[in-house]
Amino acid sequence: MSGNARAPLLDDHDSSYDADDHFEGPDMTQEDVDQSMPPVGARLSSGAAMFGGLSTSPVMSSLRRQPSGSFVANTPLSKSPFAHYLDSAKLRRKPGRGDDAKASAMAGAGRAVAFGCINGAVMIPTMVGFASIIYKDPFYTDEAHNYLPQAIKLVFLSSAIHQVCFVIFSTLPFAVGQVQDAGLIFLSSMAVTIVSNMGNVDNPKDVMTTTVVSLSLCTTVLGLLLIITGKLRLARLIQYLPLPVVGGYLAFIGLFCGLSGLRLTTGARVESVLQLGKLFTGHYMKLLSPCIAATAWLFYISKYAKQNKFALPLSLAAMPILFYVVVFISGHTLQDARDAGWVSHQVDVPPFYEVFSLFDFSRVHWGAAFPQVIPTFFAMFAVVAFGSSLDVAAIQFELGKPMDYDSELVTVGISNTISGMTGGYTGSYIFSQTIFTLRNGIQRRICGLIVAGVEISLFLLPVDLLSVLPRFFFGSVLLFVSVDLLLEWLVHSYFNIEVREYALVWLTFLAINVWGLELGMTLGVILSALLFVYSYSRSSRLEHVDKPVSHAVRSYHDRKILVRYRPRIVALRVLGYQFFGNVIGTILKVQTHVAIRKPVAQQSNAQQRAQQSAQARALDLAVAQQRAQRLQDSLGGNGDGQGLEAVAAGQVSPFSTHSTSSSKDGRHRLRGAAGAVGGNGDNARMKSRTYSDGGTDNGPRSSNLTVASMPGAFSSSKGEMHRLYTPAPNTEMAQNLPPLPEVDTRYVILDMTNASGVDATSARACFLTILQSLNNHDIQLVFAGLTPHMEDVLRTNGVLAPRVSYASSEAGSSFVDPFSASEQSEDDGESIQLDDSGDFAITFQTFDDAVQFCEDRILGAVVQKRQESRDDFFSNSRLKAARSKYFTQVRVAPGGALFQKGERPDRLFVIESGRVSRRDMDRMYSGGSIVGMDDFFLQQNYSYTAQVLGTDATVARTLERAQFDRMSREDPEMALALQDALIKAVIR
Numbered sequence: 001m002s003g004n005a006r007a008p009l010l011d012d013h014d015s016s017y018d019a020d021d022h023f024e025g026p027d028m029t030q031e032d033v034d035q036s037m038p039p040v041g042a043r044l045s046s047g048a049a050m051f052g053g054l055s056t057s058p059v060m061s062s063l064r065r066q067p068s069g070s071f072v073a074n075t076p077l078s079k080s081p082f083a084h085y086l087d088s089a090k091l092r093r094k095p096g097r098g099d100d101a102k103a104s105a106m107a108g109a110g111r112a113v114a115f116g117c118i119n120g121a122v123m124i125p126t127m128v129g130f131a132s133i134i135y136k137d138p139f140y141t142d143e144a145h146n147y148l149p150q151a152i153k154l155v156f157l158s159s160a161i162h163q164v165c166f167v168i169f170s171t172l173p174f175a176v177g178q179v180q181d182a183g184l185i186f187l188s189s190m191a192v193t194i195v196s197n198m199g200n201v202d203n204p205k206d207v208m209t210t211t212v213v214s215l216s217l218c219t220t221v222l223g224l225l226l227i228i229t230g231k232l233r234l235a236r237l238i239q240y241l242p243l244p245v246v247g248g249y250l251a252f253i254g255l256f257c258g259l260s261g262l263r264l265t266t267g268a269r270v271e272s273v274l275q276l277g278k279l280f281t282g283h284y285m286k287l288l289s290p291c292i293a294a295t296a297w298l299f300y301i302s303k304y305a306k307q308n309k310f311a312l313p314l315s316l317a318a319m320p321i322l323f324y325v326v327v328f329i330s331g332h333t334l335q336d337a338r339d340a341g342w343v344s345h346q347v348d349v350p351p352f353y354e355v356f357s358l359f360d361f362s363r364v365h366w367g368a369a370f371p372q373v374i375p376t377f378f379a380m381f382a383v384v385a386f387g388s389s390l391d392v393a394a395i396q397f398e399l400g401k402p403m404d405y406d407s408e409l410v411t412v413g414i415s416n417t418i419s420g421m422t423g424g425y426t427g428s429y430i431f432s433q434t435i436f437t438l439r440n441g442i443q444r445r446i447c448g449l450i451v452a453g454v455e456i457s458l459f460l461l462p463v464d465l466l467s468v469l470p471r472f473f474f475g476s477v478l479l480f481v482s483v484d485l486l487l488e489w490l491v492h493s494y495f496n497i498e499v500r501e502y503a504l505v506w507l508t509f510l511a512i513n514v515w516g517l518e519l520g521m522t523l524g525v526i527l528s529a530l531l532f533v534y535s536y537s538r539s540s541r542l543e544h545v546d547k548p549v550s551h552a553v554r555s556y557h558d559r560k561i562l563v564r565y566r567p568r569i570v571a572l573r574v575l576g577y578q579f580f581g582n583v584i585g586t587i588l589k590v591q592t593h594v595a596i597r598k599p600v601a602q603q604s605n606a607q608q609r610a611q612q613s614a615q616a617r618a619l620d621l622a623v624a625q626q627r628a629q630r631l632q633d634s635l636g637g638n639g640d641g642q643g644l645e646a647v648a649a650g651q652v653s654p655f656s657t658h659s660t661s662s663s664k665d666g667r668h669r670l671r672g673a674a675g676a677v678g679g680n681g682d683n684a685r686m687k688s689r690t691y692s693d694g695g696t697d698n699g700p701r702s703s704n705l706t707v708a709s710m711p712g713a714f715s716s717s718k719g720e721m722h723r724l725y726t727p728a729p730n731t732e733m734a735q736n737l738p739p740l741p742e743v744d745t746r747y748v749i750l751d752m753t754n755a756s757g758v759d760a761t762s763a764r765a766c767f768l769t770i771l772q773s774l775n776n777h778d779i780q781l782v783f784a785g786l787t788p789h790m791e792d793v794l795r796t797n798g799v800l801a802p803r804v805s806y807a808s809s810e811a812g813s814s815f816v817d818p819f820s821a822s823e824q825s826e827d828d829g830e831s832i833q834l835d836d837s838g839d840f841a842i843t844f845q846t847f848d849d850a851v852q853f854c855e856d857r858i859l860g861a862v863v864q865k866r867q868e869s870r871d872d873f874f875s876n877s878r879l880k881a882a883r884s885k886y887f888t889q890v891r892v893a894p895g896g897a898l899f900q901k902g903e904r905p906d907r908l909f910v911i912e913s914g915r916v917s918r919r920d921m922d923r924m925y926s927g928g929s930i931v932g933m934d935d936f937f938l939q940q941n942y943s944y945t946a947q948v949l950g951t952d953a954t955v956a957r958t959l960e961r962a963q964f965d966r967m968s969r970e971d972p973e974m975a976l977a978l979q980d981a982l983i984k985a986v987i988r
Contacts, residue, residue, distance in 0.1 A: 112442050116450025119176055119433050121313045123159065123455065125477040128465055130179055131155040132474070133260045134187045134215075134425065138269065139195045145204040146347045149464045150355050154212065155179055157355075158424025160455035165415035166429070167448040171407070172395070174442050176433035176451060177415055181253055181481070182387040183222075183426035186380035187215055188256075189517050190373045197368040206363045212423060213359060214369040218377050220420030225381055226388070226413030235405040238385040242528035244501045245521060246386060247489045248508025252520075254485025255513070261478030265291045265471045267341055272513075287341055287472070294319055294476035295483065309440065316473075323470045338467070346467040352460050359423055375518050384426050388412045391429040398435045500531055533581040542589045544738060545571035548749065550852035552924040558859055567741030569854045570594060571749040571847075580761035583769075590748065590770050591725030592737060596777050597744045598720045724773065745779055747854040751847045753785030763797040771799055771841050780857075781841035784850035791843060801840040852924065873910050873928055873985060874957075878977050886967050887957040894953065898931060898946040905935040905942055907960045908982075914954025917947045924949070930985050936961070 131152040140147045159178045166177035191211050198207045229235060255273070263270050266284045270276060279288065297315060305311035327337050337343045389405055396403040412428050419427060437447055458465070466474070490509065494502050504527055512520030548571035554562070570593050578586065721740050727733040748770075752758075758767070771781050786794070794800045844850040874883045887910070892898060898909050898916060909916075909931040916925040925931050925946075935942050948954045968975040 109444060109446060111440070112444040112447040113450055115437055115440055115442050116447040117454065118309070118313050119437065119447070120451045120454030121316060122433070123178060123451065124458070124465070125316065125474050127155045127159055127179065127455070128152055128474050129257070129260065129264065129478040129481075130181065130184055132264050133184050133256065133478075135191060135211075136188055136260060136263070137192050137195045139204070139207065140191070140211075142204070145208075147204075147208050148466070149347060149349050150208075150358065151212075152465065153352060153355050153459050154423055155425065156455045156459040157422065158419045158427065160452040160459065161419045161422055161424055162415045162427040163448050163452040163455070165418055166411065167445045167452070169411045169414050171403075171411075172399075172434065172438075173445045174434060174437040174447060176430045176437060176448060177412075177427055178430050179425050179427040180384075180387070180430065181257070182384045182428065183380050185249070185253055185256055185517060186376050186383070187218075187425055189376050190215060190218065190369065193373055193376075194368050197372065198365055201365065203363075205358075206365060209358050209360055209363040210365045210368055213361065213364050214373065215425060216359075216420045216423045218373070218380070218420070219416055219424060219426050222377070222381050222384060222426060223413045223416030223418070223420055226385060226416060227410050228413075229385065230406040230408075230410035230413060233406045235385075235389055235409050238382065238409075239389050241382050241386040242504075242525060242532075244497070244504040245508050245524035245528050246383065247493060247505040248512065248524055249383060249521060250485055251489040251505065251509045252512045252517075254482045254489070255509075256482075257478045257485070258482030261291070261475040261482060262288070264478065265475030267344075267471070283341070290323070290470075291472035291475045291479060294472060295479045298476065298480045299483075316477075319473045319476070320469050323473070337470070342470050342472075343468070344464075344466040344471060347464055349462045349464045351462060356423070379518055379521055380426065384412075384416075384428065385409065388428040391431040394431040395429065395434055395438075398438065500535070504528055504531060536577070536579075536581060541575050542586065543573040543575065544593055545573055545749075545751070546738065548847075548851045548854075550848050550855055550924075552852050552855065552926065553918075553929050554855075554859075554926070561859060562855055565743060565858050567595070567743050568746040568858060569749065569851065570745050570747065571751065571851065573751045573753075574755045577756045577758075578762040578766065579757075579759045580765065583762055583766040586762075586766050587769055587773075588725050588727070588733065590750075591773065592723055592727055592733060594724040594745045594748060594774070594777075594779065595721055595741050595743075596724055596779075598722055724777070745777075747780050747782060747857070748774055749782045749784060749847070749850045749854065751784045751850070752787075752790060753847060755785075755790070757787075758790045758793050760793060760797060763793045763799060767794060767799045767841075768797055771839075775839060780854075782850045782854065783841055783843040784847040785845070786843050794841070794843075799841050800843060873930075873981065878974055879981055882967065882974050882978055883957055886963040887959050888963075889955065890958050891953045891955050892948045894948055894951055896948050898948070898954075898956065898958075899942050901942055901945045903942050905932065905939060905961075907958045908932045908936040909946070909956040909958050912955045912957060914952060914956075915949040916954055916956075917949050918944050928985070930982055931956070933982055933986060 131148065131154075134155070135141070135148055135151045140151065162177045162179060166172075166175040170177070194211045194214060195207060198210065201207055229238065259270050259272070262268070262276075262279065266279060266287045268278060268284060270279065279285070298312075301311045301315055323342070324334075327334070327342075334343065338345050388409060392403055392405055392408045408429075415428075416426055419425065489505055493505055497505075504524065507527055508520060508524030511523045514520070515523065547566060548569055549562075549566075572590060572593060574586075576582075721742070721744065723740065727737075750767075774781050781799075783794070783800075791800065795802055842853075844853060874880045889912075890898075890909075892914075899905075899907075911925055911927055911929045911931060913927050916929070916931055917923070918925065918931075931946050932942060964975070967978070
């Protein structure tokens with residue numbers, strides 16, 4: 001046979017399609033066939049596969065647990081221990097080119113007929129068993145009015161109609177569609193309900209008529225809903241039905257089939273597991289002996305007779321033959337076998353046309369069925385639709401080509417609609433026989449017609465199969481299906497799914513047994529939803545960002561300050577969807593990373609303010625002295641140009657001298673109380689005024705150096721450090737926690753860039769609680785990367801200020817500046833209103849913006865006058881002389897550029913005040929920074945654009961190339977000293 005046994009899908013319904021035209025290549029051994037099979041999502045179980053069972057059980061069997069907890073399909077169909085009925089045939093090689101085409105076509109048709117007969121034979125005991133399950137109530141088999149033979153005929157008719165519909169409408173010419181076990185329990189439950197509600201009706205035909213009409217009507221409506229679902233392309237929604245719930249339901253089907261098989265074999269009324277004890281008698285055990293032996297044989301051939309495609313049909317045929325051989329050899333008759341309980345007693349079988357007399361609508365008692373069966377109907381719709389999707393998935397894996405789930409769902413809907421309108425029952429693809437037919441190279445629709453013909457014949461013949469064939473023949477098939485489904489879902493699934501899901505399978509199974517089908521499945525869905533909430537809450541997590549650093553280019557002195565006080569910034573990256581299920585976990589995880597200082601003794605607000613004022617004055621004096629010393633020592637304290645040589649010789653570290661640059665970028669310059677955290681006292685408010693980079697006086701100047709009362713900028717060092725929440729030792733939350741810093745936390749950044757969403761419950765119960773907890777300790781909460789929807793949810797629930805709109809006022813800027821009061825956004829013209837209460841969180845577009853804001857606030861705790869920032873680079877007499885003689889002061893308006901990418905590098909810039917953005921690296925330069933130096937000295941075109949940011953103009957000193965050349969000629973020592981200072985300013 002060819003190396004590719006998977007024929008492509010047909011684009012039409014032409015039954016003359018010849019699969020042989022697609023089978024070319026050398027002969028293949030069975031091992032080759034096995035290896036060529038792709039991994040499938042459906043491993044066939046013996047009962048569910050060979051006898052028309054639902055494909056959900058096989059789907060779970062093909063999943064292999066991965067280390068990460070995910071699952072993959074890994075079981076080739078041919079390797080399943082129960083897949084012999086699919087794996088048995090060796091594929092046939094295409095006839096040679098010289099072979100007669102007509103003979104080849106006839107041979108193909110003959111094979112299709114043969115496999116149609118095989119499929120039809122396999123379905124006979126299955127359909128009889130299904131009929132006994134649907135009409136399991138003793139009323140339907142009462143000796144006075146035994147309706148089971150007519151019910152069996154209806155099941156055969158329904159299966160034949162399903163098969164004809166799949167032959168006509170399916171895209172698969174090898175499709176097999178029959179009454180399926182997915183809806184059996186629901187149909188049986190409806191039938192029992194109707195009998196219970198009609199207990200006072202004298203005419204038994206009214207009960208049977210009401211039952212068959214109600215079940216047919218439900219099947220018709222189910223088919224219409226499937227068609228609508230497929231036409232609206234909503235098949236994916238059906239697949240949301242939790243698989244563990246379906247697994248528990250299928251395990252219950254297995255138990256139900258087992259009890260039905262035992263009942264069918266012995267004639268005893270066994271309705272539950274608690275009633276199995278009545279079977280342990282000599283008579284019943286004698287009747288069960290051949291049933292158990294036949295079931296064991298079916299398991300044996302399913303495992304060890306894979307190569308023989310005739311093993312199953314021959315075994316089924318051998319059961320009644322051997323039975324009658326034993327009966328007649330022992331000198332008994334068929335009547336003796338009936339009297340002994342081996343065969344059912346013969347009943348009169350009416351002609352097939354009398355079956356339709358049951359559909360007398362004048363006898364229907366509608367109130368006996370509706371509306372009580374409506375919940376059962378919707379549960380049946382969900383399970384049948386879900387099962388059909390899994391059937392299609394199993395066929396798709398074997399076919400090796402994508403299938404349209406919605407289109408196939410429409411096909412299933414059409415077959416159920418027509419079947420219901422003709423008095424039939426729910427059905428779908430029988431994926432096992434479909435794949436079996438495909439693997440044997442059958443691509444002719446005549447195969448499906450033969451299956452339908454076998455079933456039509458059994459419907460037409462006036463034969464009661466139960467009174468002709470031995471009971472154990474039907475009972476062994478049902479018992480085979482039962483044991484397989486129970487093992488598959490209650491035992492084998494433990495190795496294929498998570499332990500929690502495995503427990504849910506058992507809980508659903510037990511709930512259905514205890515509280516009934518509808519309530520049990522409802523409880524299973526609820527438990528599955530709770531399990532999902534729990535599992536999803538664990539997938540949403542917070543990651544600690546170690547040592548968050550912005551892209552801002554800062555002076556050496558500023559970097560040294562930030563190294564010391566960076567632990568004041570706690571940055572956490574929020575991942576996943578934030579919803580009600582992870583509220584507590586998120587709160588506790590944030591609090592575990594927040595460090596606070598437990599005071600030695602409780603102080604009043606007045607004492608705290610007095611202490612902070614004294615600390616601020618002491619800090620002012622210390623910082624002023626340090627900066628004065630650095631100004632004196634910059635570049636070795638002289639202008640002789642020896643600094644560069646000392647650095648080059650390794651005698652002096654380039655980091656030994658400190659720049660006098662203070663971060664005066666103005667990007668987050670505070671005006672009033674903007675953005676401050678409320679806290680419990682006024683000490684947390686911004687009360688001082690500062691000078692902006694543009695030189696505007698925003699308040700009374702207290703001294704040359706003033707302390708901005710940033711929340712906890714430099715809080716008391718007295719007291720013991722501890723976490724806001726300390727997790728218990730040896731818990732998951734306590735693992736991998738960073739050590740406690742030496743300074744307490746002042747800013748908490750929550751990076752929401754990778755968060756998929758926030759619901760209202762999480763916004764109020766989680767983030768608002770976090771905000772209030774941090775406010776109590778004067779800690780600012782900062783958000784980064786919020787989507788508009790997340791921002792709206794947080795603002796609505798009081799986490800963000802309701803009237804604050806942080807819009808970028810700089811066209812094309814990548815960050816947000818919420819620190820300029822009453823600014824106008826160039827994007828939408830909206831006035832920015834800053835909340836003075838300071839009780840809200842603030843937000844930035846990017847994580848880098850949020851980190852830079854926190855860094856600026858830390859650096860802004862000590863604010864210098866603007867003039868000192870100007871003198872930061874030109875710190876000695878020689879550099880000041882160079883500035884006055886060779887440098888030119890320029891003022892660039894907001895939105896302008898010092899230079900554009902690609903321009904000639906004819907000058908470099910020393911920033912005195914303002915902010916400049918390097919667009920290619922998302923860098924920001926502030927006062928004291930050097931811009932354009934690399935390209936200037938390398939004499940290559942500018943490699944980036946330096947754009948002015950903010951609302952104030954940027955002031956800079958510029959050195960043109962012509963002036964630098966003149967300096968080199970007139971005063972080489974000054975030029976060398978300038979280069980020395982430029983290099984030190986850049987590398988520090």
